[in-house]
Amino acid sequence: xxxxxxxxxxxxxxxxxxxxxxxxxxxxxxxxxxxxxxxxxxxxxxxxxxxxxxxxxxxxxxxxxxxxxxxxxxxxxxxxxxxxxxxxxxxxxxxxxxxxxxxxxxxxxxxxxx
Numbered sequence: 779x780x781x782x783x784x785x786x787x788x789x790x791x792x793x794x795x796x797x798x799x800x801x802x803x804x805x806x807x808x809x810x811x812x813x814x815x816x817x818x819x820x821x822x823x824x825x826x827x828x829x830x831x832x833x834x835x836x837x838x839x840x841x842x843x844x845x846x847x848x849x850x851x852x853x854x855x856x857x858x859x860x861x862x863x864x865x866x867x868x869x870x871x872x873x874x875x876x877x878x879x880x881x882x883x884x885x886x887x888x889x890x891x892x
């Protein structure tokens with residue numbers, strides 16, 4: 779399940795969706811709650827060792843851009859469970875883990891499970 783997340787590098791965005799501004803220069807099409815996106819981006823930024831918030835944007839690809847692997851996917855899920863208080867593993871039937879390729883995709887899943 780998480781291995782599929784780590785191997786997936788393709789973005790599936792709905793081009794008909796209207797983008798929302800997150801901060802100057804950043805738009806998102808799937809995440810309604812920007813505080814969820816910000817927390818997820820902060821988790822990714824910390825795990826990737828990035829310092830500037832501008833280094834992680836909604837379209838940042840977890841595998842291609844950051845080089846995350848299946849071990850990192852597990853670390854991400856553990857941190858998300860801790861920060862958001864959700865049990866991702868027990869609710870995996872509600873989400874398409876293989877469809878998570880970008881920071882925005884991940885934030886959308888977290889929002890759905892929250």
